[in-house]
Amino acid sequence: MIRLEDLTKTFATPNGLVVAADKVNMEVPTGEICILLGPSGCGKTTALKMINRLIAPTSGRILINGEDTSKLNDIELRRNIGYVIQQIGLFPNMTIEENICVVPKLVGWDMKKAKSRAAELLDLVGLDPRHFLRRYPKELSGGQQQRVGVIRALAADPPVMLMDEPFGAIDPINREIIQDEFLKMQAALKKTIMFVSHDIDEAVKMGDKIAIFRAGKIEQYDSPDRILAHPANAFVADFVGADRTLKRLRLVTAEEVARADAASAARSASVADVRQSLASSGERIAVVIDGDHHPVGFVTADELQGASGRIGDFAHPLPASVPVRADLRAVVSEMFAHDTMWLACTDDNGRYAGVVTQPAVTAALRATYGGANAGAA
Amino acid sequence: MEILSFIANNWSVILGLAAEHIWIVAVAVGLAILTGVPIGIAITQSKRVADAVLYVASIIVTIPSIALFGLMIPLLSTIGQGIGWLPAVIAILLYSQLPIVRNTYTAITNVDPALREAAKGMGMTPLQRLLQVEIPIAVPVIMAGVRTAVVMNIGVAAIAAYIGAGGLGVLISRGISQTDPRQLVTGAIAVSLLAMAADWALLKLQKRLTPAGLKR
Structure with missing residues (x-):
């Protein structure tokens, strides 16, 4: 479970104080995917990055499984949170295996265990370990790289994952495929996930819940179906689009x-x-x-x-x-x-x-x- | 013909001078790597400091080597080393700072911010990020700086013969003072060949040190 309590971030800029996140309160139940959705500059990424403290909160509390994270040091906190970014960020000087083993090594797994974990995870996303373990990131396609990016974040089996527009840079066809694969994985792994997106379709598809942000505040936090059927205000209705009823078609099989x-x-x-x-x-x-x-x-x-x-x-x-x-x-x-x-x-x-x-x-x-x-x- | 027979007759002298020459440059650039790389990494923390340091390093390179040797004579005379090997090494150490510091600084600051964010987000400490990600990625560019320093300073070391540091410059300075084109040409050719050989060898080394994942 991830809980944000009055989480606030203000930046001092030459034009005065900017409030990037304004008393954000929300709770993501264990095993669910929560999508932070909104236009650029709405504070969704700031909210996400405060959880692993890449951005230091100005005030408020973050609790992971009931524990106040301010008691942990940055390094310890981050090693227990999977982190996936849009640019993927695979280390080009390391093989795929070395990339996946980074966090397991940091937290002191023995190499044998880390390596078998790497092979197991590659299998999970349909990449043959015999073929890919010794490859370098540049030898992989964008879609393959992002699969590795995701399993690298899963390597040390963190209970919580933060994903910052993870599939944003992938072409639409591969994006659908990777989204489906990821949902299948999530059904088995049951991680608690915060997922930033600016794409309502992706949010509806991937999210158990969606939080819609505007100017640092949550406008609505609800299930995808409720957001599409009952937008809380004109901003939400506008953001989810005039075809919101059609979008609900995706939620029913x-x-x-x-x-x-x-x-x-x-x-x-x-x-x-x-x-x-x-x-x-x-x-x-x-x-x-x-x-x-x-x-x-x-x-x-x-x-x-x-x-x-x-x-x-x-x-x-x-x-x-x-x-x-x-x-x-x-x-x-x-x-x-x-x-x-x-x-x-x-x-x-x-x-x-x-x-x-x-x-x-x-x-x-x-x-x-x-x-x-x-x-x- | 005269030059060839001069070379053939003085082979061991030439090799001895070449060895002195290499020793001066190797010690000086070696020390320059040990100082320049950490400086280049350290100044990535502040743009203002980086600008100042790179500015000073650029100024040093504009000082003519003969003037720099001259400036060091009174300073080093206080420890009885006004001329000879030590001032030559110090001068080359100083000249090498610019290419090495600048290339290190550029290479580290040019590491893709996404890699830095990923490394940070995964819980690497600053030192782990530096050793596991940033330096390996920066190595090819740092090595290119070392190559520049070596090639440039093989020329500078030739002039250090005038302050009694030895090396292949001895042939050149004697060739001039004795109006002996054989020594002059031999010295000049030897310095050029040494520079080319060093450049080639360091290029090989640079390729070896480049992580496999970064090679094209």
């Missing part, structure tokens, strides 16, 4: 809105049976599945009227299908791309897992609004 019991029929099923079951359930469409339970097409109730034979003969190809893990933004995008009101979902093995419809998507967004309003009332 297809699985949460799919109807798993939507009608389906085997290819070999008889038309009469399917027609009857559709009639009794009142549905208009049935997804056709093959012997391996993969969705392969669909039939409509209208076309089955008065027909006979096997369902396979009446099936239309599916316009598209989406994995149940996909977020609703991807689902809606597929719907628009194929001009359809519904899509079949598949599980990790490609088997039929239900149907998502456009009304179900809008209902899901409305439900969160409604639920939140009820909570406020």
